[in-house]
């Protein structure tokens with residue numbers, strides 16, 4: 037790669053412009069597309085993956101024993117007290133998921149506003165994440181305020197668009213990296229468009245859709261996503277999200293030469309949380325769940341504490357906070373660390389669903 | 397003004413300026429002039445400043461003297477090319493030869509911290525073979541140093557300066573990871589990159605002595621681009637803000653505005669201390685050892701000016717080589733215009749580099765090598781180049797300056813050969829201290845001219861390949877000074893040994909750019925500092941064996 041390819045640029049811009057026009061002119065169409073759970077191919081892949089990771093069936097029991105056990109399970113499951121507690125857990129989890137979606141959307145809004153302003157909005161498409169993140173945020177706040185249990189088509193649609201926009205952003209950022217001299221090099225990973233950033237919008241979208249799916253269950257059923265118990269799917273999504281965020285923090289802190297010892301924290305604590313959460317998604321046990329919960333809480337705290345570190349980091353730039361208009365752009369990004377918080381909260385919500393699922 | 401560091405010394409009364417805080421002070425140990433300190437060091441630049449720090453940290457008593465002022469960059473540096481000329485050594489000197497050198501801004505500093513206060517921060521290692529240029533590559537002379545040993549000292553210096561460099565450096569043997577990551581490459585650097593990729597050669601972000609992330613009280617570089625007129629934010633890791641604060645902490649004394657005029661010796665021929673001018677009069681500091689580190693013009697000048705009946709040709713000069721083999725480096729450039737805006741002044745001036753012709757030995761009609769780098773001349777310098785090199789003046793110059801933001805260039809740091817006829821001698825004229833000034837004689841040899849021609853032709857291709865138009869050659873520029881007191885294995889053909897100890901007088905040392913036997917095709921300061929670190933280790937070892 038040596039030069040920016042103008043044709044490629046044109047195509048990418050045209051595609052984005054088309055998507056934007058469609059979004060404004062044909063919201064119904066978009067909503068209809070969005071209503072199919074994600075996109076068909078993604079779904080097929082996800083179902084296949086889910087089947088792969090599902091625990092193997094237990095060895096067959098004598099039919100009489102099996103019948104009795106099944107009866108006992110059903111009695112337990114549908115006892116009024118149990119049902120009420122499940123309903124509460126599910127409702128709470130849905131709200132928590134709404135909350136983490138709102139947080140992630142807010143962070144994407146703040147981060148892309150600052151970073152794309154820094155990039156002078158050189159490309160019109162750079163406004164897109166601001167608009168979509170703002171919509172996602174509004175949708176999630178609405179979701180939090182909405183006492184009705186059902187899922188909502190508009191919210192669902194917004195989340196789908198957010199997920200897809202994040203993926204498109206990923207492509208844009210990748211293109212931005214690859215078109216520079218040196219191509220896929222450390223230098224370009226450090227200073228071109230941050231490769232991982234748009235993924236946060238995708239995560240917000242996925243978690244938002246998760247929230248919708250979770251709240252939208254009959255009182256007697258437990259939520260599922262893509263044929264899997266919702267808790268486990270969402271735990272998997274949060275774990276992957278955490279891992280990606282660790283990757284991004286690792287890259288940028290490496291760029292900063294880990295000059296402050298605290299810069300190692302986000303590449304040591306959240307990976308443990310992500311791994312435990314992943315384990316809980318695959319094979320939930322009481323012990324993994326408890327450990328995962330502890331590390332997720334730590335990760336959530338770290339995300340908030342990170343803002344403090346970044347505030348200090350901004351102060352260490354020339355002119356400190358007196359020169360805020362420059363240093364907020366140059367210094368460590370303030371909205372970055374709480375992504376960990378958002379994902380950890382989602383992970384915690386997923387865990388409580390898992391716990392409810394497993395002791396059923 | 398009472399606090400004008402150009403007129404009144406600041407390092408007095410038990411304190412020295414805190415270079416990292418506006419108006420700040422740090423405590424400084426002071427020595428009595430009559431107490432013979434272990435080391436009196438003349439010059440506090442890349443050689444002297446580094447050595448002062450290391451020796452003080454090893455427990456020696458050290459007084460380091462510099463003719464220049466003790467700046468606090470945060471207080472004293474203006475964003476003004478003209479004003480900042482105060483950093484350059486502009487005392488009277490005479491130049492002659494076929495290619496008289498332009499001395500001052502581009503090769504000598506006069507400040508506590510030496511030329512590194514306004515250097516361009518490019519921090520490169522020698523190609524290993526250069527230490528054995530004669531036996532491995534067939535030109536110049538061999539150094540008495542082994543590259544593998546130097547590799548360790550390079551690492552020490554890179555860490556002390558927290559060099560910001562690429563994760564993988566494309567040339568030479570493996571080196572440890574640079575302590576800080578490379579800076580973002582500006583548009584001028586990307587032009588170099590595009591040209592290199594088009595011609596199929598490697599390029600790299602340049603390893604630089606300016607931090608890309610916070611370090612202590614140094615903020616990360618803000619890319620103002622005023623590096624070569626003195627960094628006013630302290631992102632630049634000069635000797636002034638790295639080694640010297642450490643030196644003070646370890647108990648060294650630094651004397652600013654202290655011009656050494658003579659190194660004295662006793663009847664036995666051993667040196668006894670330095671005679672220096674400070675606060676209006678001549679003084680004498682006794683010392684058990686004297687280190688001369690005034691750079692390649694002032695070092696031989698001081699040694700020659702210290703001539704006595706016992707040493708009529710000057711100190712350490714039994715070989716007759718003091719002042720000889722002066723080497724500059726070729727600094728020719730090609731310039732052109734890009735249609736898109738470049739704003740080359742943004743950021744450190746040389747953010748991208750290729751060392752291709754340092755490490756490639758085929759396709760050359762000359763000995764030695766060169767690196768070339770992207771450029772970011774400031775407006776005043778640029779208008780000077782336009783007027784002196786292209787003869788633009790009046791309206792044409794104004795018109796050309798309108799295109800300042802579109803101009804782009806590539807410039808070499810090229811290896812020129814050591815020649816005895818290129819030398820520093822004493823003139824009859826005297827300077828403001830009443831000391832004979834130096835005459836600097838310089839001429840290119842044929843090999844030098846071939847190297848320059850090769851580089852200009854190659855860089856022209858690179859610039860064309862990157863899409864520049866209206867390309868022209870700047871043929872007359874040099875940078876850096878080296879040689880004039882070369883190190884070697886033989887007292888007959890060198891002035892100092894590998895430890896920078898003079899062959900003639902065991903307690904007289906020379907530790908700066910003067911000791912280079914050859915220059916290589918990279919900027920010299922990292923090597924000078926590495927040599928200083930090695931010298932300190934050697935002195936420590938010799939002292940332990942009672943061999944000082």
Ligand SMILES: Cc1cc2nc3c(=O)[nH]c(=O)nc-3n(C[C@H](O)[C@H](O)[C@H](O)COP(=O)(O)OP(=O)(O)OC[C@H]3O[C@@H](n4cnc5c(N)ncnc54)[C@H](O)[C@@H]3O)c2cc1C
Pocket residue numbers: 438439440441442443444445461462463464500501502503504505506507508509510511512514515516517518519520624654655656657689690691692694695698876877907908909910919920921922924
């Ligand atoms: C504009 C510019 C850009 C440069 N860019 C680079 C670069 O990018 N990379 C690189 O590696 N190198 C660069 N250099 C070169 C580098 O700065 C020098 O090679 C290096 O500083 C030389 O070290 P030194 O110790 O020999 O001398 P200096 O650093 O020059 O120190 C000598 C000191 O001795 C003092 N002195 C001299 N005589 C006396 C005396 N009689 N009494 C008291 N004090 C005295 C002087 O005041 C001076 O402060 C650059 C130089 C300049 C001028």
